[in-house]
Amino acid sequence: MPLKILAIDDSRTMRGMLSEALTEAGFETHLAEDGEDGLRKLEEVQPDLVITDINMPRLDGFGFIDAVRADRRHRGLPILVLTTESAQDLKDRARRAGATGWIVKPFHETKLVSAIRRVTGRGV
Amino acid sequence: MTGRDSLRETFFQECEDLLEVMTDGFARLEAAERDPETINAVFRAVHSIKGGAGAFGFEALVRCAHALEDVLDDMRNGRIADAGLVLPLMMRGGDRLFDLVEAERTGVPFDETAADHRALLQELAAARADGSAASPLSAPAEAREEDGFVPTPLAILPLGDAAEAAPDSSLPTLRFRFTPTRTLYINGNDPVALLRALRELGPVTTEATLDGLPPLDAAQWDGAYLSWTVTLEGGASRAEVLEVFEFVAEDARLEFLDEMADAQPTATAVPGIAPVRRLTLGLSSDEAMPPAPGPAPAHASPPVVPSARSAAAHAPPEARQSIRVDLERVDRLINLVGELVISEAMLSQSLSQSGAAQDPAVVTSLGQLKQLSTELQERIMAIRAQSVKPLFQRMSRIVREGAAAAGCEVRLLTDGEATEVDKTVIERLADPLTHMLRNAVDHGIEDPETREEAGKPRQGTVLLSAAHRSGQVIIEITDDGAGIDTERVLAKAVEKGLIPAEAELSEQDIYNLLFEPGFSTAPRISDLSGRGVGMDVVRSEIRALGGRVTLHSVRGRGTTATISLPLTLAVVEGMLIELAGETLVVPSTTLRETMRGTDAAIHRMGAGGPVLVMRGELVPLVDLGLRLGYRAACTDTTERSLLLVESSAGRRAALIVDDIIGQREVVIKGLSENYGQVPGIAAATILGDGSIALIVDVDQVAGNETALRDADTLLSAAGAR
Missing domain, CATH: 3.30.565.10 (Histidine kinase-like ATPase, C-terminal domain)
Structure with a gap:
């Protein structure tokens, strides 16, 4: 069974890229358009891992992580945040917000897979 | 189209939407609607453009979006007191974003070194550095403009300095102890996953230390009770190991053990060499979050969580559910529906000719079919409609x-x-x-x-x-x-x-x-x-x-x-006319009036040719049959009809036709693909009986000198009345 990944980004382009890269790498990929949509899909899909953007309308990435971590069932769910900045303070914020790790945009597929491996212990 | 190409296409389509959001936001801000969510929406739009542009390597676009984003960030955080001051600059920046997107889309190179572009970026940088646009050309711009947005390489490690780490890379075997803290678990990291990921670097041997494990009934799910001693062979460097542990750098203790020491995972094996390097001290108390490491950088963005909340509280901009469809598919559909409408008309005509249309059941079904096909046509046309x-x-x-x-x-x-x-x-x-x-x-x-x-x-x-x-x-x-x-x-x-x-x-x-x-x-x-x-x-x-x-x-x-x-280019409301045994269509939009030839007052006016006198107005006559080459000039208008038309230039003419059949909606079928431009004919259509009718190009037949000459010929032939 390939890993089920839920990718959340409000940008259609980014969703396309994530979907392409993840599917290419052999993951089962599901997409959501913002934090709220992400919370809905989370219940639907029950993913093994979530990748989420930070800046999004309605519910942003931090809000999404808050909501997920507040739910005992999802406390151990790995969540990687996508950030355009590799600035340390952003990573710190992500970490403090409860993110498992981060991926710097623009990402390379190998970086993506390596980050996934580090939080799931699996390649696919 | 490859995946990459189609993603590129998606990006440009998305840019259109995002630029719309941006322009919309600026317009609202200009109207002094300083709703924080407006600035946030603009920020997100510019941010998304930057993100996508980065993925495609559109560097100039990334730099410009980044410069705008910086100022927007200051705006939304209230660091720019009067947003109105920077707004004109932001709008110019937004315009430039349009240009840059267009340049990338069309592949026309954009000159980033152009003076006005540099000046714009400088002004944007200055607007930010100063916290206001009061002195938009002040100096600090220079430095910022050069560095622009450059993704810095992954920073790993608050560990010693690189010079010390480097020599280790030659060592065949690394040993270290890995002690997770509770936060590591809370954030969804899994020690086992990390240890498995290490296998990428070489053969891994792990040994768990269970000393800290409490009795099972006292254990918490997220309690940090375990630590591991790891032996990694294969010559991986410390830096590589640290990269694997990048996400947990602050949520675990990573102690590199001296390679020469035996299995004893102690920190005092060889005096003289600092055997244990503490990566970072994780937190020890249970709930507390660690303090932010060091003072926040000058441009640190404050948490955006509150804004997300307020966004949720606001009436959310309704998410339009939509799919993107290739225009060609829609057009094919439109074409098919056009055919359906024609078939329906043909069916209805043959039914009435065969007498079957007398049957009430047929009448009802036919009525329904007609209604459905009309509605179908309207709905499909609406797909092509955009605001x-x-x-x-x-x-x-x-x-x-x-x-x-x-x-x-x-x-x-x-x-x-x-x-x-x-x-x-x-x-x-x-x-x-x-x-x-x-x-x-x-x-x-x-x-x-x-x-x-x-x-x-x-x-x-x-x-x-x-x-x-x-x-x-x-x-x-x-x-x-x-x-x-x-x-x-x-x-x-x-x-x-x-x-x-x-x-x-x-x-x-x-x-x-x-x-x-x-x-x-x-x-x-x-x-x-x-x-x-x-x-x-x-x-x-x-x-x-x-x-x-x-x-x-x-x-x-x-x-x-x-x-x-x-409303649409595919259907036209037209007046069906008869001319030399042929049926033609005159677009209704051009039609002003119709009249019997017997009622028309035709006069010859000096050198200008014959005219129709209507309520004191003089309108040139056009013999359509002659003009379109169907026949010789008609000599008598009394048995014919006149259509008073107006060209799009506002020029009027009276077309002489044999008879008026009636008004009808017709589906336009282009001619130019097969026949090129036909003078006086705009397009064609298929009528209910399956015959073809040409659609008259009123602008051509009524709008130029030829029309006058035609009328002249007519009158010479007929003799002025």
């Missing part, structure tokens, strides 16, 4: 730039932005609309001083509106400028030889002169309207869309240009 909003938004830039160049102050108001028009019409409307707005700003709106003298506000207003009216789309451009100087227009037309000096023209005729090729009243060649494109091009472009454009003006009060367009 004029993005088009109108683009125009605000035209006005802004136009006003700056012409030295006047203008604000653009828009109305009816939700009005939907066929996609092709919208696309082809951009150029004429641009030109007309430039004209309004350049020739219409006076400079502020002149306006004040005239008792008008310094700032001129241009209203761009769209509306559906009686089956047509009406777009109006109204300015409160000086109005059209009819005397000057007349003088100019005479000077250019467009009209004889003694000509007496109605107001409308004079306005129409402005649409004549080569006519220009601009006393100077300006950047804006003096580009060799005149209003004649505007008219021909509108006409090509099956529309018409008219002007109305009041001296000193302003001018209104009205463009009327068909």
Whole structure:
């Protein structure tokens, strides 16, 4: 069974890229358009891992992580945040917000897979 | 199309939407709606453009978006006290974003070193560095402009310095102890996953230390009780190991053990060498979050969580559910429905001919079929319809730039932005609309001083509106400028030889002169309207869309240009006529009146040819049969009918036809693909009986000299009455 990944980004382009890269790498990929949509899909899909953007309308990435971590069932769910900045303070914020790790945009597929491996212990 | 290409396409499509959000946001901010969510929305839009652009390596676009984003970030965080001050600069930056997206889309290289571009980026940087745009050209801009947005390589490690780590890379085996803290678990990290990921670097042997494990009934799910001693072979460097543990750098202790020591995981094995390097101390208390490491950098963004909350509390901008469909598919569908409508008409005709249409059941079913196919047609046409909003938004830039160049102050108001028009019409409307707005700003709106003298506000207003009216789309451009100087227009037309000096023209005729090729009243060649494109091009472009454009003006009060367009380019309401045994269609939009030949008063007017006299107005006669080459000139109009038509230029003519059959909606079938341009014929359609009817190009048959000559021939043949 390939890993089920839920990718959340409000940008259609980014969703396309994530979907392409993840599917290419052999993951089962599901997409959501913002934090709220992400919370809905989370219940639907029950993913093994979530990748989420930070800046999004309605519910942003931090809000999404808050909501997920507040739910005992999802406390151990790995969540990687996508950030355009590799600035340390952003990573710190992500970490403090409860993110498992981060991926710097623009990402390379190998970086993506390596980050996934580090939080799931699996390649696919 | 490869995946990459289609993603590129997606990116450009998305940019359109994002730029729309941005322009919309700026317009709201300009209207002093300082809703934080507005700034957030603009920020997100620019941010998304930057993100996508980065993925495709559109560096210039990334840099410009980044510069804008920085200022927006300051705006939304209140670091810029008066957003109104930086807004004009932001709008210019937004315009540049449009240019850059366009440059990438078309592959036309964009000169990033151009002085005005550099200046713009500097101003943006200055707006930010100073916290206000008060001194937009101050110095700190220089440094920022150069560094732009460059993704810095992954920073790993708050561990010692790199020089120390480097020599280790040659060592064949690394040993270290890994002690997770509770946060590591809470954040969803899994020690086992990390240890597995290590296998990428070489053979891994792990040994768990269970000393800290409490009795099971006292253990918490997220308690940090375990630690591991790891032996990694294969010559991986410390840096590589640290990269694997990057995400947990602050949530675990990583102690590198001396390679020479035996299995004892102690920190004191070899004196003289610091055997244990503590990566970072994780937190020890349970709930507390670690403090932010060191002072926050100057440009640190504060948490955005509150804004997300407020966004959720606000009425969320309704997410339109939509899918993107290739236009070609829609067009194929439209074509098919067109065929369906024709088949339906044919069926209904043959049923009535066979007498089967008397059967009530047939009548009912046929009625339903007709209703369904009509509705289907309307719905499918609606797929092609798009709101004029993005088009109108683009125009605000035209006005802004136009006003700056012409030295006047203008604000653009828009109305009816939700009005939907066929996609092709919208696309082809951009150029004429641009030109007309430039004209309004350049020739219409006076400079502020002149306006004040005239008792008008310094700032001129241009209203761009769209509306559906009686089956047509009406777009109006109204300015409160000086109005059209009819005397000057007349003088100019005479000077250019467009009209004889003694000509007496109605107001409308004079306005129409402005649409004549080569006519220009601009006393100077300006950047804006003096580009060799005149209003004649505007008219021909509108006409090509099956529309018409008219002007109305009041001296000193302003001018209104009205463009009327068909709702769709695929169907036309037409009058079916008979001519030499053929059926033809005259578009209803051109039709003004019909009359019997017997009732018509035809006169010969000097050298101008025969005319129809109607309520004191003289209208040239056009013998359509002769004009289209169906037959010789007709000698008697009494048994025939006359159609009074008006070309899109406002020129009237009376078409002589054999008979009028009736009004009908017909599906337009292009001819030019198979036959090229046929003079006097715009297109064709298929009638209910399956026969083909040509659609008359009224502009051609009624709008030029040939029409007059035809009429002349007719009268010579018939003899003036």
